[in-house]
Every structure is written in structure tokens, then in C-alpha cells.
Amino acid sequence: SQQGEEDPQALSIQEGENATMNCSYKTSINNLQWYRQNSGRGLVHLILIRSNEREKHSGRLRVTLDTSKKSSSLLITASRAADTASYFCATELLTGYSTLTFGKGTMLLVSP
Amino acid sequence: GAGVSQSPSNKVTEKGKDVELRCDPISGHTALYWYRQSLGQGLEFLIYFQGNSAPDKSGLPSDRFSAERTGGSVSTLTIQRTQQEDSAVYLCASSLGSRTEAFFGQGTRLTVV
Numbered sequence: 001s002q003q004g005e006e007d008p009q010a011l012s013i014q015e016g017e018n019a020t021m022n023c024s025y026k027t028s029i030n031n032l033q034w035y036r037q038n039s040g041r042g043l044v045h046l047i048l049i050r051s052n053e054r055e056k057h058s059g060r061l062r063v064t065l066d067t068s069k070k071s072s073s074l075l076i077t078a079s080r081a082a083d084t085a086s087y088f089c090a091t092e093l094l095t096g097y098s099t100l101t102f103g104k105g106t107m108l109l110v111s112p
Numbered sequence: 113g114a115g116v117s118q119s120p121s122n123k124v125t126e127k128g129k130d131v132e133l134r135c136d137p138i139s140g141h142t143a144l145y146w147y148r149q150s151l152g153q154g155l156e157f158l159i160y161f162q163g164n165s166a167p168d169k170s171g172l173p174s175d176r177f178s179a180e181r182t183g184g185s186v187s188t189l190t191i192q193r194t195q196q197e198d199s200a201v202y203l204c205a206s207s208l209g210s211r212t213e214a215f216f217g218q219g220t221r222l223t224v225v
């Protein structure tokens with residue numbers, strides 16, 4: 001079953017605009033991670049945010065985490081055509097096994 | 113190696129045949145994951161290894177699927193009596209341990225005809 005659910009399923013923007021993707025999850029987590037996938041193959045890790053953190057930055061990426069709402073958002077600022085990809089959130093549960101559970105992803109299209 | 117390596121990259125097999133998919137994780141990574149991704153879909157969790165043990169096999173879809181890991185390193189995912197619905201990209205990932213980022217291989221695209 002899916003622990004995380006991304007929203008929207010697809011997003012189309014122009015270069016230079018910001019892109020915001022959201023992730024909601026169901027049970028308490030140890031951390032939440034965002035990944036990017038190009039062309040349906042291997043995923044690349046973008047950022048990890050722990051349950052005691054509220055915001056994290058990495059270059060043009062900004063991730064927020066609201067554990068009370070069980071949600072996270074990924075903001076990509078000043079988007080580029082090269083940012084076109086699918087973006088997934090993954091959660092690692094607070095207790096039990098350290099399984100990384102992924103959502104269905106948001107497909108981002110950045111047009112020049 | 114420098115990254116997670118999966119082989120083969122592509123595999124076409126006839127329905128009913130058995131297939132083995134291989135994953136070489138990053139050296140020193142104790143955690144290893146297998147996922148399956150159908151076209152345009154999210155990642156479906158299959159199995160998680162910590163060392164050579166598989167504490168979480170909950171995602172294996174049927175008893176035709178099995179996986180092992182030896183020497184805390186290489187892992188093999190075996191699908192017996194393949195069916196057309198097994199067609200997907202099978203992704204392997206490894207990490208230093210729990211609570212850290214995972215590194216993915218490029219996947220094996222399995223096509224059952």
C-alpha cells in the first residue's frame with residue numbers, strides 16, 4: 001500500500017517559474033525523502049528531512065515538513081527545462097522496519 | 113563499484129520461464145531494497161534486506177517471487193513461471209543503513225511475452 005501520496009499528479013510550467021509539489025502520508029515517520037526520476041529508470045535522491053525538522057534547503061530546492069498535518073512540500077525555484085522529470089516522496093516509518101515507501105509521483109514538465 | 117549495478121539492463125522472456133535479476137549494491141551498504149515499477153506508475157515495494165536477512169518481505173506479490181542476498185552484498189531476485197503481468201522495471205537500491213538516503217541502480221526492464 002502507498003504510504004505517501006503526491007499532489008498534483010502532473011504539473012506543467014514555464015522556465016523560470018516555481019514548481020510546488022505536495023506529499024501526504026498516513027502514519028508517523030522517522031524521515032521523509034524526495035527523489036527524482038528521469039525517463040523511468042533509476043531514481044536520484046534529492047533531499048532528506050527528519051521528523052524533528054520543519055524546513056530544509058538544497059540549492060534551488062526547498063522542502064517543508066508538517067508532522068501535525070502529515071504532509072510535506074517540495075519547492076523548486078526558478079525552474080529549468082532540465083528539471084523535467086517525475087518527483088517522488090518516500091517515507092521511512094518511525095517504528096518497525098526501515099522500509100522506504102514511495103508515492104505515485106508528480107510528473108513535472110518545464111517548457112522553455 | 114561507484115554505484116548500484118543491476119543486470120541485465122533488459123530481459124525478454126517467454127511466459128512460464130524463470131528469470132533471475134541481479135543487484136550489486138554500493139560496497140559497505142548494509143540495507144538493500146527491491147522495487148517494481150510498472151509503466152507510468154509509482155514504485156511498488158517488494159523486499160528489504162538488512163545484511164543477509166530479509167526482515168520485510170511483505171511486498172512480494174506471490175510465492176513465485178523470491179530473493180536472497182549473500183555475503184551482505186549481491187542480491188538476486190528470482191521470478192518463477194513468469195506471467196505477462198510481471199512485465200515491469202525492477203529497481204534495486206542500497207543505503208548505508210536505516211534512516212539514510214538510498215542509491216538506486218538503473219533497473220532491469222523485464223518483458224514477458
